[in-house]
Structure formats: structure tokens, C-alpha cells
Amino acid sequence: SQTIHQWPATLVQPVGSPLSLECTVEGTSNPNLYWYRQAAGRGLQLLFYSVGIGQISSEVPQNLSASRPQDRQFILSSKKLLLSDSGFYLCAWSSGGPYGYTFGSGTRLTVV
Amino acid sequence: AQKVTQAQTEISVVEKEDVTLDCVYETRDTTYYLFWYKQPPSGELVFLIRRNSFDEQNEISGRYSWNFQKSTSSFNFTITASQVVDSAVYFCALSEARGGRRALTFGSGTRLQVQP
Numbered sequence: 001s002q003t004i005h006q007w008p009a010t011l012v013q014p015v016g017s018p019l020s021l022e023c024t025v026e027g028t029s030n031p032n033l034y035w036y037r038q039a040a041g042r043g044l045q046l047l048f049y050s051v052g053i054g055q056i057s058s059e060v061p062q063n064l065s066a067s068r069p070q071d072r073q074f075i076l077s078s079k080k081l082l083l084s085d086s087g088f089y090l091c092a093w094s095s096g097g098p099y100g101y102t103f104g105s106g107t108r109l110t111v112v
Numbered sequence: 113a114q115k116v117t118q119a120q121t122e123i124s125v126v127e128k129e130d131v132t133l134d135c136v137y138e139t140r141d142t143t144y145y146l147f148w149y150k151q152p153p154s155g156e157l158v159f160l161i162r163r164n165s166f167d168e169q170n171e172i173s174g175r176y177s178w179n180f181q182k183s184t185s186s187f188n189f190t191i192t193a194s195q196v197v198d199s200a201v202y203f204c205a206l207s208e209a210r211g212g213r214r215a216l217t218f219g220s221g222t223r224l225q226v227q228p
Contacts, residue, residue, distance in 0.1 A: 034215055036218075043118075043218045044218040046216070046217075049215050059215075072227065088155055090157065092157075092216075099160065101207075101216055102159075103156060103157040104156075105155070106155045106156060
């Protein structure tokens with residue numbers, strides 16, 4: 001069966017520090033991968049999506065970047081965190097069709 | 113561009129009351145998919161239902177039911193005889209049916225509080 005792993009679950013980082021959040025998927029190949037962010041009390045905003053290795057599309061200009069070094073690995077990064085980067089980050093995968101999206105358990109990031 | 117509107121920011125009901133969460137969407141696609149997700153306090157997103165744009169049949173699953181009306185671009189969600197465990201944030205979402213992106217566009221969510 002397919003599973004998605006996302007870590008860490010919580011993270012407190014100082015302003016200006018780097019960030020690396022990792023997401024891996026098991027039990028499927030060539031998934032579409034997504035990073036979403038949920039600011040406190042807000043909806044989910046799509047940050048990045050990827051349809052294949054090395055293929056990254058950015059939805060909004062921001063302080064973050066994403067990479068997909070392997071088929072089932074999706075990484076969210078920042079060189080220098082801002083206070084506004086705080087939020088709940090969710091990774092998701094789909095088979096490429098709009099038939100179902102599976103979400104990871106999320107990372108709660110607090111930038112202090 | 114796609115858009116999903118959940119006008120109800122927060123709803124509070126007493127246990128055993130029925131409650132309806134509204135969802136209105138906008139899309140230029142003729143083929144699309146609509147979803148509802150539940151987000152409990154732990155944060156993970158729990159899939160509830162997917163409906164394609166050609167299937168306007170209402171669906172019932174236990175205490176949950178969904179009313180899809182294409183004519184009004186609405187996909188409302190009703191919980192019958194609400195329980196405290198239903199307390200969560202509920203998101204309505206829309207997905208493109210074609211193209212490589214196929215990402216979900218979410219509404220801003222409705223926080224449901226069920227009081228004992």
C-alpha cells in the first residue's frame with residue numbers, strides 16, 4: 001500500500017536560519033508531489049508541485065524552494081527563514097489523476 | 113482561475129444538532145473534481161469524499177451527506193446528529209481534471225465546534 005512520510009513533525013527555528021523539510025512516498029512510482037502551507041487560521045495554499053524528478057513548479061513567489069532529487073522524495077528548503085514562513089506545511093502526492101490526494105501528517109514550523 | 117469559497121468561518125452547534133457546511137466553487141473547466149477534507153486538531157487532512165462534475169447524485173455515508181448542485185456551483189456538506197468528535201476544520205477543494213498540475217485548490221475552511 002502507498003504511504004507518505006513527512007518529517008519533522010514540529011520545528012522551531014530562529015529567523016535567518018536554513019530549513020529543510022523532507023517528504024517521501026512509498027508504494028508508488030512517478031507520483032505528482034505537492035507542498036502546501038497553512039498559515040494560522042487560514043486555508044491551504046499550494047507552494048510547489050512536481051510531476052517528475054527535477055521538475056519543480058512554483059505557485060507563489062516566496063522565500064522557499066523545492067527539489068525532487070529522487071522519484072519519491074520531495075524537499076522543501078529555505079536559505080534564510082523569515083517570521084512569515086511560520087505555518088503548517090503539508091506534503092501530498094497523487095497518481096497524476098484527480099482521483100485522490102494523500103497528505104502527510106504535516107510539519108508545524110515556528111520561526112522565532 | 114479556480115476558486116473555492118467557504119463563507120462560514122466558524123460554526124458552533126450543540127451535540128445532536130444537524131449542521132450544513134457551505135461550499136461554492138468557480139472554474140472554467142467542464143470536467144473537474146470536488147473534495148471534502150476534515151482536519152482534526154492534530155493537523156492531518158482526512159479525506160471524506162470526492163465527486164466528479166458529471167455525477168450530481170447526492171451521497172450519504174452514515175451521518176454525512178453531500179449535496180452537489182452544478183446549477184449553483186455548490187457542494188454542501190451536512191452532518192446529521194453531530195457529535196463532539198466531529199469538531200474539526202473542514203475544507204472543500206476543487207481539482208482540475210486535465211493538465212499536469214492537477215493540484216487541489218482549497219477553500220479557507222470552516223471550523224466546526226460541537227458542544228456537548
